[in-house]
Amino acid sequence: MxxxxxxxxxxxxxxxxxxxxxxxxxxxxxxxxxxxxxxLMWAAAASFTPNHKVFEYAYxxxxxxxxxxxxxxEAYDNIFARGFGRSISxxxxxxxxxxxxxxxxxxxxxxxxxxxxxxxxxxxxMIIVMLTFLVPVDLTAIPRYILINNxxxxxxxxxxxxxxxxxxxxxxxxxxxxxEIPQELIDAARVDGASWLRVLWSIVLPISxxxxxxxxxxxxxxxxxxxxxxxxxxxxxxLRVVQVAIxxxxxQHRTRWNELLAGSMIxxxxxxxxxxxFQRYYVQAITGTGLE
Amino acid sequence: MTLxxxxxxxxxxxxxxxxxxxxxxLPTIATLVESTFVISLRSGERVFAGFANFERIFNDPIFWxxxxxxxxxxxxxxxxxxxxxxxxxxxxxxxxxxxxxFRSIYLLxxxxxxxxxxxxxxxxxxxxxxxVNGILHQLGIERQPFLHSPEQALWSxxxxxxxxxxxxxxxxILAGLQNIPPPVxxxxxxxxxxxxxxxxxxxxxxxxxVLAFVLVADTVANFLLFAPILLTTQGGPxxxxxxxxxxxxxxxxxxxxxGASAAMLSVMLLFVFVIVGVELYVLRGSD
Numbered sequence: 069m070x071x072x073x074x075x076x077x078x079x080x081x082x083x084x085x086x087x088x089x090x091x092x093x094x095x096x097x098x099x100x101x102x103x104x105x106x107x108l109m110w111a112a113a114a115s116f117t118p119n120h121k122v123f124e125y126a127y128x129x130x131x132x133x134x135x136x137x138x139x140x141x142e143a144y145d146n147i148f149a150r151g152f153g154r155s156i157s158x159x160x161x162x163x164x165x166x167x168x169x170x171x172x173x174x175x176x177x178x179x180x181x182x183x184x185x186x187x188x189x190x191x192x193x194m195i196i197v198m199l200t201f202l203v204p205v206d207l208t209a210i211p212r213y214i215l216i217n218n219x220x221x222x223x224x225x226x227x228x229x230x231x232x233x234x235x236x237x238x239x240x241x242x243x244x245x246x247x248e249i250p251q252e253l254i255d256a257a258r259v260d261g262a263s264w265l266r267v268l269w270s271i272v273l274p275i276s277x278x279x280x281x282x283x284x285x286x287x288x289x290x291x292x293x294x295x296x297x298x299x300x301x302x303x304x305x306x307l308r309v310v311q312v313a314i315x316x317x318x319x320q321h322r323t324r325w326n327e328l329l330a331g332s333m334i335x336x337x338x339x340x341x342x343x344x345x346f347q348r349y350y351v352q353a354i355t356g357t358g359l360e
Numbered sequence: 361m362t363l364x365x366x367x368x369x370x371x372x373x374x375x376x377x378x379x380x381x382x383x384x385x386l387p388t389i390a391t392l393v394e395s396t397f398v399i400s401l402r403s404g405e406r407v408f409a410g411f412a413n414f415e416r417i418f419n420d421p422i423f424w425x426x427x428x429x430x431x432x433x434x435x436x437x438x439x440x441x442x443x444x445x446x447x448x449x450x451x452x453x454x455x456x457x458x459x460x461x462f463r464s465i466y467l468l469x470x471x472x473x474x475x476x477x478x479x480x481x482x483x484x485x486x487x488x489x490x491x492v493n494g495i496l497h498q499l500g501i502e503r504q505p506f507l508h509s510p511e512q513a514l515w516s517x518x519x520x521x522x523x524x525x526x527x528x529x530x531x532x533i534l535a536g537l538q539n540i541p542p543p544v545x546x547x548x549x550x551x552x553x554x555x556x557x558x559x560x561x562x563x564x565x566x567x568x569x570v571l572a573f574v575l576v577a578d579t580v581a582n583f584l585l586f587a588p589i590l591l592t593t594q595g596g597p598x599x600x601x602x603x604x605x606x607x608x609x610x611x612x613x614x615x616x617x618x619g620a621s622a623a624m625l626s627v628m629l630l631f632v633f634v635i636v637g638v639e640l641y642v643l644r645g646s647d
Binding site for chain 2: 090093094096097100101103104105106107108110111114122123125126127128129133172173174176177179180181184186189192195196199201202203204205206207208209210211212214215230231233234236239264289292293295296300311314315318325328329332335336339340342343344347350351354355
């Protein structure tokens with residue numbers, strides 16, 4: 069009898085531990101999820117709430133704080149009436165222009181680094197690496213501002229767009245991908261007498277979907293989320309981008325909480341909707357640059 | 361190879377390289393140059409001033425206070441974020457049903473901008489009616505001032521920065537964990553290593569490269585934290601959150617003292633060089 073119980077206990081000990089560890093993992097993961105999701109749920113719910121009720125269920129806290137129980141579109145109506153739509157279209161325009169023009173420049177550079185041997189290659193690459201990791205762009209924003217001012221580009225599209233086109237992280241992404249394309253593919257086309265641009269366009273580009281999606285997402289989202297540079301260089305209302313618009317509202321409409329949150333939710337939604345279907349690419353895009 | 365063949369790579373590089381040189385390298389040099397000039401009060405002209413700007417900022421208690429706040433902030437936020445990121449990535453690396461959903465949810469803060477995060481948390485941490493105080497109230501804890509008190513404001517900024525930082529850096533560490541071949545960990549198990557031993561003796565050493573990158577990148581990112589300060593405390597209360605990049609912005613843009621601002625930025629550039637250099641050296645030393 070005793071022997072039987074011990075045997076049972078011994079047999080049970082392993083399953084119990086096997087359940088305990090996953091249970092602990094799930095518990096910790098769920099605590100983390102609450103920290104991530106609850107702020108966003110409250111912000112989303114509050115953006116659909118009349119302003120005087122924004123904090124109604126937040127203090128003291130009740131679950132109603134996380135759902136739009138007094139649903140209204142008042143906040144969204146108000147921010148669009150004050151020109152938030154213009155900020156959204158500005159930011160989309162800027163982000164698309166960055167992806168297309170910057171994408172082309174970075175892809176060409178990545179192709180040169182990934183597929184060619186040439187004099188000065190390593191030195192040039194080192195300069196780019198050093199610039200990227202030792203001189204963060206925010207540190208040199210003020211002299212860049214003076215430079216742009218000398219060009220007469222303050223409050224212009226060029227001023228917003230051009231300094232952010234070349235992106236060394238994107239160059240690294242392209243370089244890594246292009247370096248792995250089999251040489252035979254390129255040789256075959258070159259033997260047929262195709263120019264390098266032709267090779268890029270009709271041989272390399274069609275097989276580069278993963279890196280194009282990854283680089284595109286990286287450029288689009290970093291432009292969508294960029295703040296410091298547009299704040300300095302284009303304060304004019306007609307050129308205002310989303311991040312600047314929501315930040316200025318913090319100063320100007322301090323107590324219109326539901327409107328601050330409505331703008332913030334739109335600013336958050338666009339990158340979230342882009343990232344979610346392409347998670348694998350996006351994660352690769354961000355982490356790929358650090359794991360070389 | 362013909363000459364035409366040889367210039368192809370340079371032509372391909374040209375657009376990106378010119379842009380990088382003009383908009384990244386040139387401003388870097390300009391920062392260093394600008395730090396040696398002052399705007400003359402009498403004529404309004406830029407005049408060479410040697411190290412006068414540096415002398416000025418080194419004699420300025422606000423600069424030293426800002427540096428002190430930045431150092432304290434860095435010493436807390438970086439180890440904290442890296443420890444939590446390591447923990448989160450280990451959790452996300454478990455082969456459990458539904459783990460993909462968790463990974464997706466943890467991607468949310470990574471996609472959201474620092475501005476949005478700062479605006480939302482500013483309201484969540486409101487000293488009167490914020491939800492964090494609402495939850496504390498339910499737990500029987502009295503209201504906390506958070507961003508409004510010199511004692512708690514920097515901690516609140518650390519919380520805001522980490523809400524994005526921890527999920528972001530854990531992505532890198534997770535990618536590193538997934539690169540560890542399972543047979544390596546199985547071999548450690550067969551050799552009788554317990555979970556802690558296989559973590560410290562197998563997993564951590566294999567993560568060294570990733571952790572080195574995360575440590576450097578995280579340190580630099582936090583050293584340059586700006587938006588949350590502008591959007592929540594603007595350096596206050598009593599300069600308790602006046603991180604160094606915000607101080608250079610205040611000097612350069614709000615007070616128009618570009619010389620002092622450039623001198624501070626030059627000091628920061630030196631700091632970044634030293635921090636990155638030392639961290640890479642220390643981590644390489646353990647090879």
